Amino acid sequence: MQSAPSYFSLAAAAFYVLVSVTSLIAYKTAFTTNQSVSHQAAWATAALLFVLLALSRTFQAEEAARAMLRAWISSLDMRDDRRLIQGIAVSLVLPLFVLIVLYSSAFFSRFMVGRRNIAVAAALLGCSGMLLLVVLRTISLHSLDRLLFGALKLNWFGDIGAALLVAGAASYYTARVRGLT
Numbered sequence: 001m002q003s004a005p006s007y008f009s010l011a012a013a014a015f016y017v018l019v020s021v022t023s024l025i026a027y028k029t030a031f032t033t034n035q036s037v038s039h040q041a042a043w044a045t046a047a048l049l050f051v052l053l054a055l056s057r058t059f060q061a062e063e064a065a066r067a068m069l070r071a072w073i074s075s076l077d078m079r080d081d082r083r084l085i086q087g088i089a090v091s092l093v094l095p096l097f098v099l100i101v102l103y104s105s106a107f108f109s110r111f112m113v114g115r116r117n118i119a120v121a122a123a124l125l126g127c128s129g130m131l132l133l134v135v136l137r138t139i140s141l142h143s144l145d146r147l148l149f150g151a152l153k154l155n156w157f158g159d160i161g162a163a164l165l166v167a168g169a170a171s172y173y174t175a176r177v178r179g180l181t
Helices: 006-030 038-059 062-076 079-111 113-137 143-149 154-177
Strands: none
Touching: 006 038, 006 062, 006 154, 038 113, 062 079, 062 113, 062 143, 079 113, 113 154, 143 154
């Protein structure tokens, strides 16, 4: 593990702060215009998540968690079985994530009338995608690394895409509620 975050990590942290600020502005807009409490909670949650992600990047929490996981596997003398362990972890995380998203989509689709609600749902989907990516990067021990960090850079697309989805949804929500769109 590096002793200091890379410039890329610091740039990502700054980007996360920007996403957090757009979420806070959406929260303030929802609060001051007496929007649904669920909207206020969603924007506050998004802002908090991206503040935590910025802190994680700055203080390398994800790398520390990955190092602890690797050390734990080594301490159990299971280093040779790491691909099997990773496969089991990924096979548990991905279907669970898909089930949660499908259930949430089915449940909340009844309330998804109006552009503001859709913006909130898009932001929550972006937050969920970001959390999934963090979990996958943390449990990634080898073979998943090729997908996330290989030639396609799926990690970058997922990370930047999820963050942009949240920031875009927050900006749209703010403009929509303020009557600017």
